[in-house]
Amino acid sequence: MKKKKRKEELRNPWESNEWLDEFEKETDRGAALLGAAFADAVLETTLRAFFVDDEKEADSLLGVNQPLGSFGSRIRLAYCLGFVTKSQFSDLLNIAKIRNEFAHRLHSLYFDSPKITGLCANLLTPRQEMHMSVTNATCRQLFIWAVVIVCAQIRIKQPGIDERREKRRIPEEPKVTTHISDIKGE
Secondary structure: OHHHHHHHHHHOHHHOOHHHHHHHHOOHHHHHHHHHHHHHHHHHHHHHHOOOOOHHHHHHHHOOOOOOOOHHHHHHHHHHOOOOOHHHHHHHHHHHHHHHHHHHOOOOOOOOOHHHHHHHHOOOHHHHHHOOOHHHOOHHHHHHHHHHHHHHHHHHHOOOHHHHHHHOOOOOOOOOOOOHHHHHOO
16 A cells, blocks of 8 residues: 555655645754755656556556655656756755755754755755745755755656656567578678
């Protein structure tokens, strides 16, 4: 049941605004974890849309403890495939670093903590898209806006992603009718 629910969530992370309500109401730690999880789901959905229709093989790449199973590896692949810009790449890496700080600290970490403040100061997208400086917003707001804007931009940049998902087919084997004598040049 758990695996099926995860697959339902991955079909389209944008289907429900429920996550955004949760995101805004969460503690700082919860917001960092949920924001990164959403960005990770958007990247996974985007990558899966460009894979052939072989769920088992896609899972063997994107599953936990697999080559593309981590948020960081998905960020890098999305960048290398041209799915994200240099500034989106930078923001996604910072979102991952912020998530990791919150995930691996046991006590007393907030968006206004020095380490998190420094990472949030490096988020480019909110300032670029909303024309604002870091002093006009809290670090938590910058983080939330970075997640939402970057994920929306990834989604918008992939026109027809839902249609693409429906049309992925495993390529057929080529039909080679060449004779050995043709290869040898006889």
